[in-house]
Amino acid sequence: xxxxxxxxxxxxxxxxxxxxxxxxxxxxxxxxxxxxxxxxxxxxxxxxxxxxxxxxxxxxxxxxxxxxxxxxxxxxxxxxxxxxxxxxxxxxxxxxxxxxxxxxxxxxxxxxxxxxxxxxxxxxxxxxxxxxxxxxxxxxxxxxxxxxxxx
Amino acid sequence: xxxxxxxxxxxxxxxxxxxxxxxxxxxxxxxxxxxxxxxxxxxxxxxxxxxxxxxxxxxxxxxxxxxxxxxxxxxxxxxxxxxxxxxxxxxxxxxxxxxxxxxxxxxxxxxxxxxxxxxxxxxxxxxxxxxxxxxxxxxxxxxxxxxxxxxxxxxxxxxxxxxxxxxxxxxxxxxxxxxxxxxxxxxxxxxxxxxxxxxxxxxxxxxxxxxxxxxxxxxxxxxxxxxxxxxxxxxxxxxxxxxxxxxxxxxxxxxxxxxxxxxxxxxxxxxxxxxxxxxxxxxxxxxxxxxxxxxxxxxxxxxxxxxxxxxxxxxxxxxxxxxxxxxxxxxxxxxxxxxxxxxxxxxxxxxxxxxxxxxxxxxxxxxxxxxxxxxxxxxxxxxxxxxxxxxxxxxxxxxxxxxxxxxxxxxxxxxxxxxxxxxxxxxxxxxxxxxxxxxxxxxxxxxxxxxxxxxxxxxxxxxxxxxxxxxxxxxxxxxxxxxxxxxxxxxxxxxxxxx
Numbered sequence: 091x092x093x094x095x096x097x098x099x100x101x102x103x104x105x106x107x108x109x110x111x112x113x114x115x116x117x118x119x120x121x122x123x124x125x126x127x128x129x130x131x132x133x134x135x136x137x138x139x140x141x142x143x144x145x146x147x148x149x150x151x152x153x154x155x156x157x158x159x160x161x162x163x164x165x166x167x168x169x170x171x172x173x174x175x176x177x178x179x180x181x182x183x184x185x186x187x188x189x190x191x192x193x194x195x196x197x198x199x200x201x202x203x204x205x206x207x208x209x210x211x212x213x214x215x216x217x218x219x220x221x222x223x224x225x226x227x228x229x230x231x232x233x234x235x236x237x238x239x240x241x
Numbered sequence: 242x243x244x245x246x247x248x249x250x251x252x253x254x255x256x257x258x259x260x261x262x263x264x265x266x267x268x269x270x271x272x273x274x275x276x277x278x279x280x281x282x283x284x285x286x287x288x289x290x291x292x293x294x295x296x297x298x299x300x301x302x303x304x305x306x307x308x309x310x311x312x313x314x315x316x317x318x319x320x321x322x323x324x325x326x327x328x329x330x331x332x333x334x335x336x337x338x339x340x341x342x343x344x345x346x347x348x349x350x351x352x353x354x355x356x357x358x359x360x361x362x363x364x365x366x367x368x369x370x371x372x373x374x375x376x377x378x379x380x381x382x383x384x385x386x387x388x389x390x391x392x393x394x395x396x397x398x399x400x401x402x403x404x405x406x407x408x409x410x411x412x413x414x415x416x417x418x419x420x421x422x423x424x425x426x427x428x429x430x431x432x433x434x435x436x437x438x439x440x441x442x443x444x445x446x447x448x449x450x451x452x453x454x455x456x457x458x459x460x461x462x463x464x465x466x467x468x469x470x471x472x473x474x475x476x477x478x479x480x481x482x483x484x485x486x487x488x489x490x491x492x493x494x495x496x497x498x499x500x501x502x503x504x505x506x507x508x509x510x511x512x513x514x515x516x517x518x519x520x521x522x523x524x525x526x527x528x529x530x531x532x533x534x535x536x537x538x539x540x541x542x543x544x545x546x547x548x549x550x551x552x553x554x555x556x557x558x559x560x561x562x563x564x565x566x567x568x569x570x571x572x573x574x575x576x577x578x579x580x581x582x583x584x585x586x587x588x589x590x591x592x593x594x595x596x597x598x599x600x601x602x603x604x605x606x607x608x609x610x611x612x613x614x615x616x617x618x619x620x621x622x623x624x625x626x627x628x629x630x631x632x633x634x635x636x637x638x639x640x641x642x643x644x645x646x647x648x649x650x651x652x653x654x655x656x657x658x659x660x661x662x663x664x665x666x667x668x669x670x671x672x673x674x675x676x677x678x679x680x681x682x683x684x685x686x687x688x689x690x691x692x693x694x695x696x697x698x699x700x701x702x703x704x705x706x707x708x709x710x711x712x713x714x715x716x717x718x719x720x721x722x723x724x725x726x727x728x729x730x731x732x733x734x735x736x737x738x739x740x
Contacts (some may be wrong), residue, residue, distance in 0.1 A: 125424040128688045158341035178658045198634045205630035
């Protein structure tokens with residue numbers, strides 16, 4: 091994994107340094123550094139760290155020979171963590187349409203249920219958490235959580 | 242002067258303040274005692290609440306919460322060998338071993354006493370040290386600030402981590418993220434890709450909630466064992482045995498306190514680093530170092546004092562210079578700025594009453610820790626029975642809400658998600674997350690002072706060392722950079738020779 095991170099660092103670092111080199115300067119004052127200097131330095135440093143990471147992996151002959159996602163899919167815990175990510179994505183897509191109370195209840199309850207909580211407990215605690223949070227933020231803190239088009 | 246002290250005191254007469262202090266105390270214990278939830282995350286989640294309160298109660302909430310959380314992190318560490326917060330990690334092994342010998346209650350009692358003692362030492366340092374440091378503050382120019390910021394970043398990246406190279410990568414990631422947005426000198430949008438949400442840059446609270454909160458949820462989910470509860474406690478007297486342990490290792494306690502204060506006041510290094518350093522020093526000076534790691538109560542004293550004394554000390558650079566001493570202090574700075582209070586020498590003049598409230602709160606929090614802590618130890622058996630599969634989804638919802646509430650922006654929720662995934666993947670591969678946050682927070686300050694210094698000196702880099710303070714800070718920073726580099730090169734050369 092270090093190997094890939096190293097490669098990403100090299101690519102990203104070079105990309106950033108090149109893009110930053112194109113940033114404008116104050117007209118007539120080209121000798122003054124502009125907004126590009128700092129990102130350029132950082133980009134170069136990032137690329138160097140990437141080179142070291144990759145070189146280390148090569149030296150230890152630890153580069154990945156084969157990439158496979160199968161073992162991960164077989165582990166239920168990995169699926170659970172993917173579901174957590176999926177839940178947040180669902181929130182992003184649906185919260186403004188369906189409103190916070192509904193979406194958060196669904197997310198909370200389904201995750202609990204998937205991770206082994208009894209069905210009615212999941213619904214109760216999930217919906218309870220979502221509703222309490224919604225009303226607390228809306229009426230006590232005056233922070234409007236998305237109420238959605240439907241409500 | 243006197244009336245600001247009176248005003249500071251009067252903020253405690255408000256019943257709302259008392260309620261907030263008590264609620265924060267329990268919140269802190271709750272967060273600290275749950276492995277995977279950190280004081281930083283708790284503070285980040287407090288910000289939407291803090292936003293609605295006056296400055297003094299808002300800060301009181303954070304101070305009390307953090308003090309309790311750093312103590313409470315010791316509880317699961319002792320009972321199930323999982324530190325509740327990173328600050329307890331240094332002595333988790335010893336605590337657990339002692340628990341296995343049936344001494345869990347003693348361990349936790351010592352933790353409470355050590356934490357309260359450390360917190361009071363830290364508070365004294367804050368009160369006394371702040372007035373001393375104020376004289377130095379006014380002498381800081383862009384060169385000193387540049388070196389100080391870089392030193393803080395470097396300490397977190399190189400000293401506190403197992404792999405300085407990976408710490409450097411994290412630091413660079415954080416710094417690069419901080420460059421996103423409209424830059425101040427020319428109003429030029431950097432790396433925004435035309436997205437208006439990125440024009441203001443990466444908001445660091447949602448990023449922090451993602452990196453610390455969501456990543457922890459993912460990590461805990463990934464570990465499985467969702468039905469598991471956490472542990473239980475034995476019976477017996479608590480206070481007197483703990484006090485006698487503290488007395489026996491009193492020199493270690495004071496030493497730990499000093500380390501905690503120095504490390505805490507150092508930008509970028511907080512309670513967890515303080516605890517590790519104190520552990521290392523305690524082992525070096527102990528009469529029975531071979532027992533460390535097998536169930537020695539000595540490191541609990543040293544490191545337990547250190548991590549709590551670091552808390553108040555972390556506020557010293559935060560309040561004086563706007564440089565966070567640790568990640569919670571970074572959140573505190575955000576809260577101060579939200580309230581229109583700029584950190585800096587002016588705080589002593591304009592907002593002295595707020596400062597006085599802060600000082601009193603630190604002392605109060607640590608005195609409060611004794612009764613609350615003991616209640617916590619008794620109650621922790623119940624809390625720890627909540628299985629992960631109920632707790633984690635609730636935490637997830639809190640993360641979503643917390644990330645949204647800062648800017649009322651759903652983009653921030655997306656940001657939290659991305660940062661959470663990034664933080665999870667990086668930490669899984671040995672890259673520390675704290676330098677990312679620090680880079681994000683301190684990046685603008687580092688860049689600004691760098692640019693000013695470069696323009697002032699017209700690229701004459703010797704100028705960066707021309708003043709005594711900047712020379713000292715610069716030399717220290719270079720030392721922090723060069724030492725891992727030398728170790729790194731030595732390993733290389735030795736590796737070559739062996740072949």
